[in-house]
Amino acid sequence: MAYCGYCDRHFQAWGSLQQHLEKKRPQAYCSRCQKVFSSPFAKQQHVADSNKHHVCEKCPEEESDFDSKDDLIEHLETDHNYCTYCERAFNGPVQLTQHNTVKHNICIDCRRYFNSTSDLKNHLKTHAEKTxxxxxxxxxxxxxxxxxxxxxxxxxxxxxxxxxxxxxxxxxxxxxxxxxxxxxxxxxxxxxxxxxxxxxxxxxxxxxxxxxxxxxxxxxxxxxxxxxxxxxxx
Structure with a gap:
């Protein structure tokens, strides 16, 4: 039987306790890690230090936490036109793509990065028309x-x-x-x-x-x- 020490209540199922904590202590409960913290500040510190949380500092807090670093990077590039390597935002997706191609040798078709322009050029042949x-x-x-x-x-x-x-x-x-x-x-x-x-x-x-x-x-x-x-x- 699940138990909430803050309210001194028992619950028949863990899911019921989780819903209770999300409702009663949303600022101190981490639903992803299923942990209750002593204060909202303690939860914030947990999110900042945990490798299970990847937060976008450009979004409202409730929309900013991603499961993986790759998900966060995809979000930054797609929604904010942001280069995570240079830590620089661009006016639009076209400008970001041009920057990534010139500066980081990225293949825009499969999102892979290459060490040199020559490596990228050879890779692009795999997408090229056979002539x-x-x-x-x-x-x-x-x-x-x-x-x-x-x-x-x-x-x-x-x-x-x-x-x-x-x-x-x-x-x-x-x-x-x-x-x-x-x-x-x-x-x-x-x-x-x-x-x-x-x-x-x-x-x-x-x-x-x-x-x-x-x-x-x-x-x-x-x-x-x-x-x-x-x-x-x-």
Whole structure:
């Protein structure tokens, strides 16, 4: 049998006692933790110190307590356009989104944060429209490097392999331009910055990133190589 020591009353069920405390001592009773405190101040101190309470200081007290930190952060961002990292409020959701994208490398589709702009850019490819078609099987990919990696991995129904892609590249590029000399085991390099790679797909991914000024557009050698590679399947 449940008992209220403040009123010297017994209750048949714990739920009845809880309702009684919420009605008679609302300022000193914590319904979430089911505890009665000696004073409203003691309850406030409990809420401030407990990891079961996450309070929004911008809202009225009765609406401000959330079950988890994630719920509080979502509330601050949604209702107050507030960046919890910078502790700064914005005029609207558009301004907050722009700030998060530029300053914190956030993906606005899945709300994930990334360590760098390059990491975010690579992640955004998972949401991107697939525009690169494999010449061997017509499967679509989000980037040229992903398409070539598919060929190198031997997953294309055409039977293409890493050896095929490598041989095509070695016969297309002039010695020393995108190919390495020596026994390093790294067969390819970026002509612009000198970074070395084991696979053609890695060179292409490097060119698609913001790592250096190399790119695939126009009549750049890597762009012409991709057209040459596709021609091998005709």
């Amino acid at each position: 690169s078609q494999c010449p061997g099987c017509s499967q679509m990919f989000v980037s040229e490097s992903a398409m070539v990696l598919h060929l190198e991995a031997g997953t294309c129904e055409s039977g293409a392999t890493s050896d095929f892609v490598t041989a095509t590249a070695l016969t297309y590029f002039r010695p020393g331009k995108y190919t390495c000399n020596g026994d390093s085991g790294l067969g390819f390099k970026c002509r612009t910055c000198g970074a070395t790679f084991s696979f053609v797909s890695a060179v292409l991914q490097h060119a698609e990133s913001d790592s250096c000024n190399e790119h695939l557009a126009g009549r750049r050698p890597l762009g012409r190589f991709l057209r040459h590679l596709r021609a091998q399947f005709r």
